[in-house]
Amino acid sequence: xxxxxxxxxxxxxxxxxxxxxxxxxxxxxxxxxxxxxxxxxxxxxxxxxxxxxxxxxxxxxxxxxxxxxxxxxxxxxxxxxxxxxxxxxxxxxxxxxxxxxxxxxxxxxxxxxxxxxxxxxxxxxxxxxxxxxxxxxxxxxxxxxxxxxxxxxxxxxxxxxxxxxxxxxxxxxxxxxxxxxxxxxxxxxxxxxxxxxxxxxxxxxxxxxxxxxxxxxxxxxxxxxxxxxxxxxxxxxxxxxxxxxxxxxxxxxxxxxxxxxxxxxxxxxxxxxxxxxxxxxxxxxxxxxxxxxxxxxxxxxxxxxxxxxxxxxxxxxxxxxxxxxxxxxxxxxxxxxxxxxxxxxxxxxxxxxxxxxxxxxxxxxxxxxxxxxxxxxxxxxxxxxxxxxxxxxxxxxxxxxxxxxxxxxxxxxxxxxxxxxxxxxxxxxxxxxxxxxxxxxxxxxxxxxxxxxxxxxxxxxxxxxxxxxxxxxxxxxxxxxxxxxxxxxxxxxxxxxxxxxxxxxxxxxxxxxxxxxxxxxxxxxxxxxxxxxxxxxxxxxxxxxxxxxxxxxxxxxxxxxxxxxxxxxxxxxxxxxxxxxxxxxxxxxxxxxxxxxxxxxxxxxxxx
Numbered sequence: 001x002x003x004x005x006x007x008x009x010x011x012x013x014x015x016x017x018x019x020x021x022x023x024x025x026x027x028x029x030x031x032x033x034x035x036x037x038x039x040x041x042x043x044x045x046x047x048x049x050x051x052x053x054x055x056x057x058x059x060x061x062x063x064x065x066x067x068x069x070x071x072x073x074x075x076x077x078x079x080x081x082x083x084x085x086x087x088x089x090x091x092x093x094x095x096x097x098x099x100x101x102x103x104x105x106x107x108x109x110x111x112x113x114x115x116x117x118x119x120x121x122x123x124x125x126x127x128x129x130x131x132x133x134x135x136x137x138x139x140x141x142x143x144x145x146x147x148x149x150x151x152x153x154x155x156x157x158x159x160x161x162x163x164x165x166x167x168x169x170x171x172x173x174x175x176x177x178x179x180x181x182x183x184x185x186x187x188x189x190x191x192x193x194x195x196x197x198x199x200x201x202x203x204x205x206x207x208x209x210x211x212x213x214x215x216x217x218x219x220x221x222x223x224x225x226x227x228x229x230x231x232x233x234x235x236x237x238x239x240x241x242x243x244x245x246x247x248x249x250x251x252x253x254x255x256x257x258x259x260x261x262x263x264x265x266x267x268x269x270x271x272x273x274x275x276x277x278x279x280x281x282x283x284x285x286x287x288x289x290x291x292x293x294x295x296x297x298x299x300x301x302x303x304x305x306x307x308x309x310x311x312x313x314x315x316x317x318x319x320x321x322x323x324x325x326x327x328x329x330x331x332x333x334x335x336x337x338x339x340x341x342x343x344x345x346x347x348x349x350x351x352x353x354x355x356x357x358x359x360x361x362x363x364x365x366x367x368x369x370x371x372x373x374x375x376x377x378x379x380x381x382x383x384x385x386x387x388x389x390x391x392x393x394x395x396x397x398x399x400x401x402x403x404x405x406x407x408x409x410x411x412x413x414x415x416x417x418x419x420x421x422x423x424x425x426x427x428x429x430x431x432x433x434x435x436x437x438x439x440x441x442x443x444x445x446x447x448x449x450x451x452x453x454x455x456x457x458x459x460x461x462x463x464x465x466x467x468x469x470x471x472x473x474x475x476x477x478x479x480x481x482x483x484x485x486x487x488x489x490x491x492x493x494x495x496x497x498x499x500x501x502x503x504x505x506x507x508x509x510x511x512x513x514x515x516x517x518x519x520x521x522x523x524x525x526x527x528x529x530x531x532x533x534x535x536x537x538x539x540x541x542x543x544x545x546x547x548x549x550x551x552x553x554x555x556x557x558x559x560x561x562x563x564x565x566x567x568x569x570x571x572x573x574x575x576x577x578x579x580x581x582x583x584x585x586x587x588x589x590x591x592x593x594x595x596x597x598x599x600x601x602x603x604x605x606x607x608x
Contacts, residue, residue: 004254005041005225007079007244009271011069012044014233017205018460019280021053024448025065026314027273034266039258040076041225042112045069046105047080049338051088055430057436059446063108063422069525070109070422077138079112080105083338085124085400088116089429090364090573091341094403094595097410099131101425106135108422116174118340121374122162123398129166140201141168145175145188147294148333150378153188157195157223170225175214176337176570177295178207178237201225204239209287211240214389230263232271236286243267248441279452294321295328295336296345304345316352323348330384331368332376343368346573353598354543361388362573371395416420432569436593450482495538522529530599538581540606541598546570548594553603555584565603568596583607 004506015023028045035043046066054062056511085092087101102113113132117124125141132139132192141154141163160171173180173188180188185202192200202218202225204211215226228234232243246260290296308314324336327348334340341362348442351357367373369385369396385394395402406428408606411418414427423601427434466481481496494505534541549567553559559579587604596602 002219002224002254004219004245004249004256006242006245006256006258007037007042007044007203007225007227008038008040008230008240009044009227010035010230010233010266012046012048012050013227015240015277016049016053017238018233018236018282019107019274019277020282022057022277022280023050023070023273024058026534027276028065029068029072031266031269032069034262034269036073036075038266040261041079042079043073044079044081044114044227045073046078046110047082047088047114050431052433053327055426056433057449059437059440059448061422061441062347062426063104065110066105066110077111079114080110082113082115082128082608084115084117084128086118086339086373087429089262090342092399092403093428094406095127095400096405096407097425097428098127098400099134100407101428103135103479104129104422106132106137106424110137112138112140114140114142114174116144116171116337117374118144118337119334119374119376120159121398122159122166124374124400125163126166127400129168133167138169139167140170140172141166142172142174142203144335144337145173145180146177146333146335147179148195148266148377150295150333153191156188157191158199159194160196164196164198166200170201171196172201172225173218174337175202175204175211176335177291178211179215179292179295180204181210182213182217186216186221189221189223199224201227203227204361205237206235206240207237207287207291208289212244215240215245216248219249227415230270232274234269236288237282246300257508267498275454276451278454285445290321294324296321296324296341304349307373310348313353319352320345320348323351327351330381331365332380334376334380339364339373339478340368342573343373345569350543350575358384358387359478360543360575360577362575363567364573372399374399403426414438431580452482479555529601531596532604534599534601536601536604538583538607539601540565540577540579540605541600542566542568542570542575542577542596542602543598544570545595546575548590548592548602549574550592551588551590553585553588555588559605559607566590577602579603580603581605581607 011028015021019578028295046062046069050064054060054065085098087093087098103397113128115125115128115132120143129139143159145156162169171192177266189200196468200223202223204214204227206212213366218226226245227239228242228245229239231243234241243260244260246256247264249255250260304320305317308317308320324344327344328334328336329598331344335342336344343362344364347365350360350362354360366388368495369380370389370392391600407424410424410428414424417435418424423438433493437446466480470477470479478499481494496505549569551566553568559565559582561579561582564570564576565579568575568577583605585603586606590602
């Protein structure tokens with residue numbers, strides 16, 4: 001008899017895939033007692049994009065989430081997804097940072113570390129596996145499944161053997177895009193079972209509609225652990241439903257021995273919770289067999305659709321989907337999983353929105369082409385590589401071998417904002433966003449992004465208008481209110497767009513504000529001057545909305561055509577914006593941290 005063990009992903013991958021990782025801890029804790037009583041092999045609840053989302057959007061301490069879940073789930077193993085040498089960020093970290101992060105995660109309650117590398121470059125897994133074993137925790141080595149001219153079953157089996165030799169306690173086939181077909185699953189798991197003596201796990205997204213069949217074929221060929229999602233958050237770009245698998249295996253030699261009715265009760269709770277996050281729902285929640293062609297994983301589809309909607313470009317998602325396989329081929333067929341999914345996806349978006357392939361190349365693509373993430377599975381496009389990195393030396397070794405220890409420097413840079421090693425690691429993962437989070441925490445001004453009320457189905461809407469125009473000093477502004485903080489706060493935050501530019505306005509109670517001249521008022525922050533339109537040859541603009549990471553020039557500087565003058569972050573990837581002409585900088589209309597939109601003049605250069 002071979003009992004099937006279930007890893008439930010409702011607290012991580014389910015909401016990452018369907019609602020851009022926006023579920024808050026406050027919606028997890030009330031159901032933990034019932035989750036803990038079910039008997040799952042593990043609960044995936046941390047890692048992946050949750051760390052980023054906590055800091056960037058939810059304004060939650062991700063470490064505090066982990067400790068609260070540990071306390072609320074005393075009888076169930078907690079599981080996380082770790083991006084190898086990338087940890088939970090988007091670059092490689094030095095070995096001392098990796099070891100410290102794994103050690104602190106274990107100390108705060110993590111039991112199972114699912115460790116993968118986006119390129120299946122196993123050199124990037126050695127240190128996190130060693131650190132996991134040193135902490136006395138379960139190290140699960142991941143094989144990122146994909147299809148291409150260079151990916152074969154024998155290659156995957158060799159990877160599994162190497163992972164076993166590194167000391168992994170189990171092996172998971174990570175089918176993040178739902179690319180597996182039933183008979184390919186059977187062949188792969190039979191080969192793995194014949195070659196290694198470790199428990200085999202399968203993680204497969206339901207995107208293409210094949211995952212349920214793949215589960216059965218995996219079971220028949222030696223797989224004993226499966227990832228599923230509570231039914232109210234299953235299907236589409238998420239995972240097959242937990243309840244269905246329990247029912248399918250009931251009274252068979254593979255019985256999960258879980259109580260279906262108890263799981264159904266949990267499903268009803270999360271059915272209600274999902275409505276709270278309707279604004280983040282992907283347009284692609286059903287079956288989409290195009291994944292068999294474009295290979296876009298579930299979380300990537302969810303994030304792409306959400307980000308394109310924010311840029312008023314959702315109608316171009318089909319063009320982006322067609323561009324993604326082309327970029328992937330140029331980059332040597334990397335599996336599409338974080339961070340390569342973001343690297344490829346963002347570059348595909350840039351190629352589509354700019355109208356010219358590789359006119360603008362993100363810094364991450366440049367780093368990838370230089371070998372900064374590891375060895376690509378296949379040769380990359382040499383013309384693109386030359387265009388992106390020029391004559392810079394290509395990295396052949398394990399990228400982290402070139403990094404000096406970082407923890408001491410990170411402690412110094414985080415300074416008094418960091419009250420613990422965990423705080424330093426927040427800063428380490430996301431220096432700009434992390435510092436802003438720590439500063440806001442110190443000032444007591446952490447405010448999560450607003451949640452839109454559910455759409456009204458019937459009855460008169462008596463709320464104030466959320467879209468209108470105002471006239472100020474003879475100028476007309478189009479205002480669209482997108483959300484608001486809690487009414488009970490003495491300082492209430494309103495979120496809006498002003499002529500399409502995202503803004504945050506803080507409103508205090510009337511009794512607390514005295515304007516110049518003694519007049520009472522309500523608005524603490526008013527509309528800033530509008531930037532000029534990008535109409536001249538010397539105007540520097542961006543091709544997509546984003547945030548200014550750094551301004552590299554000042555007024556009076558003389559710049560060369562093609563010289564980097566700004567660094568903009570869009571879709572979590574940084575891009576250098578270059579000077580269009582030779583000339584003198586006569587105007588800088590942005591500063592670090594500003595939100596910017598296409599067609600705005602961010603810098604003006606006078607030709608010389």
